[in-house]
Amino acid sequence: xxxxxxxxxxxxxxxLRNGANNVTKRAASTSSGAANEAVPTRLNVAAAASTTLxxxxxxxxxxxxxxxxxxxxxxxxxLHPTKYPWxxxxxxKTYDHQALRRGFQVYQEVCASCHSLERIPYRSxxxxxxxxxxxxxxxxxxxxxxxPNEQGDIEMRPGKLADYLPSPYKNEEAARFANNGALPPDLxxxxxxxxGGCNYIFSLLTGYPEEAPAGTVVAPxxxxxxxxxxxxxxxxxxxxxxxxxxxxxTPASTSQMAKDVVEFLNWAAEPExxxxxxxxxxxxxxxxSLWAMSVWVKRYKWAWLKSRKLAYDPPxxxxxxx
Amino acid sequence: MGLWDAFTDIVExxxxxxxxxAEAPAQEQEEAPEAxxxxxxxxxxxxxxxxxxxxxTVDPKEQIEExxxxxxxxxSVKHHFDHCVERVQQQEEDGGAKEDCVxxxxxxxxxxxDCAAPKxxxxxx
Numbered sequence: 001x002x003x004x005x006x007x008x009x010x011x012x013x014x015x016l017r018n019g020a021n022n023v024t025k026r027a028a029s030t031s032s033g034a035a036n037e038a039v040p041t042r043l044n045v046a047a048a049a050s051t052t053l054x055x056x057x058x059x060x061x062x063x064x065x066x067x068x069x070x071x072x073x074x075x076x077x078x079l080h081p082t083k084y085p086w087x088x089x090x091x092x093k094t095y096d097h098q099a100l101r102r103g104f105q106v107y108q109e110v111c112a113s114c115h116s117l118e119r120i121p122y123r124s125x126x127x128x129x130x131x132x133x134x135x136x137x138x139x140x141x142x143x144x145x146x147x148p149n150e151q152g153d154i155e156m157r158p159g160k161l162a163d164y165l166p167s168p169y170k171n172e173e174a175a176r177f178a179n180n181g182a183l184p185p186d187l188x189x190x191x192x193x194x195x196g197g198c199n200y201i202f203s204l205l206t207g208y209p210e211e212a213p214a215g216t217v218v219a220p221x222x223x224x225x226x227x228x229x230x231x232x233x234x235x236x237x238x239x240x241x242x243x244x245x246x247x248x249x250t251p252a253s254t255s256q257m258a259k260d261v262v263e264f265l266n267w268a269a270e271p272e273x274x275x276x277x278x279x280x281x282x283x284x285x286x287x288x289s290l291w292a293m294s295v296w297v298k299r300y301k302w303a304w305l306k307s308r309k310l311a312y313d314p315p316x317x318x319x320x321x322x
Numbered sequence: 323m324g325l326w327d328a329f330t331d332i333v334e335x336x337x338x339x340x341x342x343x344a345e346a347p348a349q350e351q352e353e354a355p356e357a358x359x360x361x362x363x364x365x366x367x368x369x370x371x372x373x374x375x376x377x378x379t380v381d382p383k384e385q386i387e388e389x390x391x392x393x394x395x396x397x398s399v400k401h402h403f404d405h406c407v408e409r410v411q412q413q414e415e416d417g418g419a420k421e422d423c424v425x426x427x428x429x430x431x432x433x434x435x436d437c438a439a440p441k442x443x444x445x446x447x
Binding site: 073081082084213217226242252255256 | 337339378379380381382383384403406407410411413414419421422423424425426427428431432435436439440442443446447
């Protein structure tokens with residue numbers, strides 16, 4: 001079969017190259033002389049052997065390299081988070097800024113006692129989460145080191161919009177000391193920093209089972225969370241129903257708070273997302289317009305060529321042979 | 323069970339290195355033959371009780387996932403999990419669990435959250 005199709009392809013090639021030879025070639029290839037009787041058999045054997053070799057080498061390769069070795073158990077790997085239909089992850093959707101506001105409230109009231117958000121200044125909250133006055137009021141509630149006075153001492157001053165959100169601990173060592181050796185990570189870029197992003201953090205926050213599955217050994221001071229690699233996490237479950245009271249009277253269920261705070265953390269990691277999507281749409285609009293223009297210009301430029309008419313005007317017959 | 327599941331099932335059944343897992347039928351009480359390839363040596367059992375939550379606001383995620391765990395599509399994994407819990411508790415009574423149910427729990431949680439995800443999002447703001 002393979003040999004026959006090969007022959008056919010050479011025949012068509014020949015036919016393309018030289019139409020005149022076509023008929024004779026085809027006649028030659030279809031003729032069955034006594035001398036050529038052995039050739040198809042040999043071809044069949046060669047084809048079968050080469051095919052066997054090819055398939056065999058593939059099988060051998062798969063046998064050697066196909067199965068992937070997983071060095072870790074599922075528990076060490078952690079449960080992969082389910083994909084949730086986040087609205088803000090869609091191409092033409094923005095953050096829900098009401099949700100960001102609720103999420104910031106959850107961060108402040110729940111997360112901020114252990115987790116810092118040190119890359120976010122108050123000024124970036126203005127316009128997307130808080131009003132100017134709210135942000136100023138929030139900043140002034142904290143003290144920051146100011147300029148040196150005439151004696152060279154640094155005095156504390158109330159915060160300004162340009163200051164960054166305060167961290168709960170002075171440094172990493174203090175954070176570890178207060179948390180039994182575990183470091184609560186900074187949350188500024190946590191959505192980008194964790195595999196699974198929003199889904200992972202949402203699953204982690206809401207995924208604490210009421211009790212660990214039977215037979216599980218949870219180290220002292222640790223908590224069981226299936227989504228955390230190794231399943232033993234130092235952070236206990238923090239979100240409980242009605243833990244915060246939303247100003248817009250959204251029912252503060254555990255998953256609602258988790259969803260809001262995750263969307264807020266996504267904003268913290270990617271505050272430029274709304275602008276980026278807007279810019280992307282601008283790019284699409286501009287390129288679409290340019291393309292449309294180029295099509296019209298091409299039509300215009302080629303009009304003379306496309307609309308011309310070629311006519312062959314043969315010279316008059318004459319007796320003179322050139 | 324989509325087309326992909328059917329295909330991967332066939333591939334897994336003919337590959338010699340894959341794990342053998344017999345899927346239990348949904349309603350059958352008879353125990354399906356299980357061959358769990360877990361070799362984690364866990365000698366002690368230590369269960370930490372999570373705090374009970376207040377029931378003023380009902381968490382839609384918890385509620386829907388509970389429904390999903392009992393839905394027919396998760397019946398098989400739930401059966402495996404329940405069976406594992408039963409077995410491990412028996413082992414604990416006999417002095418020391420030889421395995422844990424983390425893997426079965428993962429499968430059940432994966433099935434339940436997968437089923438619940440769009441429904442939860444429809445309920446949340």
